[in-house]
Structures are given as C-alpha cells and as structure tokens.
Amino acid sequence: MSASRTSKSKNTKPAKSPVFDGRLNLEQQRKRAKDLLRTLGAKTGDAVARFEKAGFTPTPQTISDIKLADAQWVIARENGFASWPKMKAHIDQTAERNRQIKNGTPATLDTDKTLHLRCGSDIRHGLQIAGFKGAFLEFADPFCQGPVPDLPLDQFVQTRADFIADAYHIVPKDALARAKREYGALATLGEYDHVVLWFEHDSYDQLILAFLMDFIKTTRPDTRLEVISVGTVPGVERFIGLGQLSPELLIWCWENHRAPVTDAMLTFGSKAWQAVRSPTPDLLTDFITSGPGPLPHMITALQRHHAELPDPKTGLGLTQKLTLQIIADHGPLTVGKTFAHLMRTYDPLPYLGDLMFWADVQRMMACVDALFTITSDDRDANWAERTLTLTDTGHQTLAGQRNYLDNFTGTRWVGGISVVGRSCI
Template sequence: MPRCLHVLNGDVVADRLAATNLGGTRAVWADPLCEGPLVPLTQPGFREARAGYLARAGFAALTETEARLAAWDAALEAAAAHDEVVLWFEHDLFDQLLLVRHLAWWAALPPDLPQLSLICIGEFPGIDPFHGLGQLAPDDLLGLFPNRVPVSPEVVAQGARTWQALLASHPLDLEHVRHHPLPGLRYLSAALRRYLEEYPALRTGLSRTEAMILEELAHGPLHPAALFRAVQRREEAVFMGDRSFRHRLEGLARGPEPLLDLDLSPAAAGPALEGAPVRRRPAAERVLAGRDDWVTLAGIDRWFGGVHLEGRRVRPGAGIRSTGVSPMSRGRRALNPRRRGATFPVTLLLPQGSTWASSSSAGSCCSSLSSSCSRGPAPAAGRTPGCSAPSRCSSPRFPSSSSWGRWSLWWSRARSA
C-alpha cells in the first residue's frame, strides 16, 4: 500500500475516512474560496488576506483563523514525503474551486513529485439527491479509492489557468476558461457558471441566491432554517453553507430600504440559522419586477476572487452580460427563470464611476467586507445541508447547466457621469 496523503474537503469526510482501514495521512483544506478576495498563492500575503477576511466574517478570532490556515497549508507542504497524493472532491462550486486551487499549487511545485490522483464524483448509487462526500458511509468512501484516476499534466495546467482567471480583475478570463473544460475536470464548467450567477443581475441588481431567497418568501414568512433548505433545493449542486446564507439574508435586510424583515440580533446569527421568521418587505416585489435596482438602492462592496465591485449608481447596460438560452425557449419570449428550460441571465453590473480593483491589492482593499460560509475553518456539522424537510415552494428548480444553450458575452465599461 503506497503512503498516501489524502486531501479532503472537510472534517466530516476526514473522520469517516479515518473509520476505514485505508492507511495514509488525512489533510483537510476547506477555505471557502467561492467567497471573498483571492490573491496569488505565491504572494506572501495570501494567507493573511484570507485569514483577515474569515475573521471579519465571524468564523473565529484572527489568531485562531491564522493558525488553522497555517495548519492546513503545513499538511499540504508534506506532500513530498508521500508516495501518492489523492484529492477527494465533489461536483459543487465549493469543491471545484478547492480543486483548481490545489492544481495551481501542484503546478508551481518542483517536478520530482509523487503521483497525484483524483477522486471527484457528482452522484452515488442509492443517494438521491447527492450533495457530497459527507453523505457517504466509511465503506462507501473506501470503495471509491480503487477508482481514483491519475491527474495528467494537461489537467494540472487547466487547473492553474482557471486559478489565474479567478485572480483576474475582471471575469472575462473566467468565462473563456469555462468554455474550454477538459474531460478530467468534467464538473468545472457548471461550477464556474454558478460562480458567475452570483454577480448582480442587470434587471434587478440581485444575485441568483438573493433572487431565490425573495421568491421563496412570496407566499409568506419562513423560519431561516426552512428558508435555507428551500433555497438549497433549487440548486443543481449545493455549495453554500449556513453562515454564507445568513450573510445573504443580512445583506438583504440592511440599507436605507431593506428587502427583508430579519432578526439581526447576535443570538440569531449562529450557524443553526435561529431567529424569528423572515418576511419579505414591499420593496422586494419592486426589485424582483425590475422596477427598482438593488445595487442602486443599497450599493455593493463585494469581492469575487480578484474582482472588487463597489458603488451604488449603475448605468443600464454597463458591465458583463452572459445570457443562456435553452433550446426549449427558442422562438418564444423571455421565460420565468423558475421554470425548467427558462432563460436566466447572468450579468455583472459595473457601478458607474467605480474601478476594478486588482487581486494584488486584495489584502489591503477588502477590510470592509463581511461575508461567510459555514464550510470555512469552522466546519458545519455534516457539511451538507439536509433537504428532507417539506418546502413551501413547489416550483421546479433552475434548469441544470446542461439545458442551457450557448452564452453570449460582451463587455462594456461604465464611465463616470
């Protein structure tokens, strides 16, 4: 049996793998890269930038967060002492960004390295819906090991290119990479598409997650945990944790004209999503209908990797628009995005007069951010949200990425008034 370093996406999977007779060293690396600023791995401030962001997001004190990130990195740095490094991941956005980060890290290492192998699944017999490795029993995980595949130099290079696109100060490189996937990274394109769907939409200024939150509240208030489950059901691949979801709720409940009534007390901000039911306010209907724009009403200050969006005034048509048109909708007018086969535009709005902050300045420019994801340094129990409770929304999910046709993409720069 080779001496293996098993690189895992969370403590739950690590504990279940430890319950098997599979030897080797288990290393968890679970920074929620799908949120917040990213800087080059070789830049000295990478860990400090991420630790500062996660500490401000409320995961733990800065010193504790720095220690946890340092321990994760130290476990990876021991790779050369093993015969094989095995990456264990799944199909969702959270894991796919971890995967490309690790491939970029591997690409920068000296050539005399052990074998790199990959286990990456998007389904498992008898588990429907499948959300991730955390749903598997120890014996199920053990059964995946013989089917691991060697990672080719081409896949490593594609992962490194994707990482560089995530660091760019605009999303165009990422859109280009999304359209050139490799068979060894079969889930990457859909994950990157979902990443782009978190940019504010041109018509409403809402991200896809924010829009789904407001739509789920159309028929009345919901407890935060029930709302979380309802929104997760509409995901093709669940990636968001409870802390990150709580941050989305808080963002919609703040500002001069909030869209939600939400308990903002410190006691309600825990990972269990406790608190009074969440209610939609009248302004939410206007924003969903496109009569008001959420970025205009509340402003934006958010990092997407190397992209920093900030500002309030938005000029119509400025930014990036990626529109998918399903074959089912050809020849018809725009469809309701809650109906399968519908068109759901993915749009980046560039606030008027704002600038694109480069990723090299992320460490010093993101101090005002506060975002979170329960899959970060303080892992949520089970890591995969349950989806068995009844939902108040009976409408179909968003269409899967395979049902979308080609995107059109264009870029225009907003200029100061």
C-alpha cells in the same frame, strides 16, 4: 467556529440536504418494483410517468404485457443504473464491503504513506471506518466566498484570513493561525508516497481543486498524485457531497472515480484558478465557454460561480435571487428553513454551508431600503431561528423593478471581482 467542514454540521459547509448514505437494500428494491407494477396495472398514481421517464412508454394496449422485469428495470434506472443486474451487482459489492467493515476485516486500500487531502473533515471518520490507513489533511479555505485576489501568497493568506474572521465571526488571530497552518501543510505533500485529492462537483470544492492544481503545477511535489472527483452516486437521488456517503460508498468512490493527476489536469486547473482570481469577468467567461476539460466538474462549477455576478436587470447574484424567491414563495420563513429550501430544491448546484449562507444574508442587509425584515435576536447562536419577511423593496427587486446595486451599500466578491453597491460610490 472555524471555516472548515465537519461531518454533519461542517461549520461553513454543513450537510446541505437530508443525509442519504447511498446504501441500497435489494429486497426493498424488489418490493418497489412490485409496487410499481401493481400501480401500473391499476392505472393509478404516477406509474406511467415513471416508466416514460425511464425511456419505456407503456400504452393502454401494452400495459398488460409489462412484466416484473420491466418494472425492475425502471427502478434500476431511477437509482442511476443502466440495468437491474448492474444495480444488483453494485448492491452485492457494497454489502460485502459493509460486511468486511463490520467484521473488522476491511480490504487493503492504501498505506500509512498515503495522504488523503479534502476540503473539510466531513469524510475523515468515514475513511477510518472503511479501513483507510493514510493520513488526513484538511484544506478548506472557502474561495467561493470573499476576495480571491491575485497577490503574493503571504498577502493572499492574510486577505483570506481577514475575510474569514469577519464573515464567520472568528477571532482574527485564530483565523490567521488556521490559514497559515493549512497553507503551510501543503508544503508536505512530497513527504508522502501517495496523495489523493477527494472532491465533489460543487463550486466550494472545485475552486479549491483549481487552487491545488495551480499549486501542484508550480511546486511539483515528488509523489504519486491522484484525484477523486464525484458528481453522482448511485442510489443517492440528490447527491450533495461526499459527507453524505456511508463508508462502503467511500470505498466505491475510491474504486470507481480515482484517476491519476495528469499534466493536462494541472494546466487546466491552473487556468481555472487564474480565471477565478481575475478582477474582471472576461477570463472567467472565456474559460467557461472554452469547452469541457480533463477535470470533469470544473466547468459546471465555475458556471455556478459565475452566476453569483449581478444580473443586469435585478443586480442580484443567483444565491441572493434564490433567497428572495424562497421567502416570497414560503415566507415569512426562518433563516434556517430558507437555507434548507435553497440546498434541497432551489439551488441547481448547492455549495454553501449554513454559516456561509448566514454571512450572505447579513451582507444582503447592507441596503438603503431593506429587502427583507428580520426578527431581532442578540444571541448569534440562534440566527437560524430568526424570521425573514420580504419587503416591498424585496418584491420589487425580485421582479426587476428595482436594481439591487442601486440600493446596496457594501461590497461583495465573486472570486477576484468586487461587486460594489452604487449607493456607496
């Protein structure tokens, strides 16, 4: 098992919610608008609330005046568009792209001297289907977990490989070989005419993007550099990642979110990377509060990363807190179902993969008094079916009546910051 992302399982970063490919059907949306108008007229369901959420406030006196066009406007707003005509134009455009792909006549988008760099392999096949011709490079070191120390590159790569081998149960020599291969491949960026960095808005992606900005700023490869950074996609209610998207929606990202990499982006990303690697939280805190920058999703992602630092009252990072909360709300619960709740509804900015979450669960078990019990299973492949049940200690910790760090016997990392349990000091 590697530390990379693949299309659906993505290994350490799998699909984090049910897959929505972003395809919208115009007739289906018309039917939704008619149903909404009918429900509003019958004064049933949540129709009024949906109109109000879209910025339209119907009253008992004005409901009869609301037309189908008004309901269509609400549907367009729910799908992330400013108006029904803008949604229709988007649907028509993506439908044409889909038709071209199916007919084997996709538009010319890149060349064979283009390199697509992505922190996983989740869009590799989709890009090929969409008609992209360039090479694909995966760089997927999950900096959102494990130590990210400020060390010379060779020592840094060894540290990361050691962590990945231990956390994700990979043979150490295989983890190191993969790490050396991925880091070494970055030296080839200048061999391409055009390099495009594909990233989404979560901390898994944005921490890697910060590293790449720092690397590019230092090495200055002789090539045209562009970045695609995506936070929302029309028609996708809860956008989790690029791997959700159909091939024509990848083309939409290419046409609507691609921007040249500027010196300002390189400097901003390099500062972000230095903040992530700092052994104390001061640089990270200062960077987050410095205001928005030229990389649109970096600050929000680093805020989520910062939330993994222990809460003063409970000693829990946000993922740990949410995990306990899910078990308290729904448990006893399997690890797999706990992960699903985390990704679909609880986490404000999901970034973990399934193996990454399992590594967090195992790390939380390093306690004097257990936060939860877990059913035994000697077969590691079935870890997702093991059941978690919150203990009294877990309830007390979640409520802030006990501090997890007083109970924790291990060490975990938030970038360059080590969080050490007081029980092992």
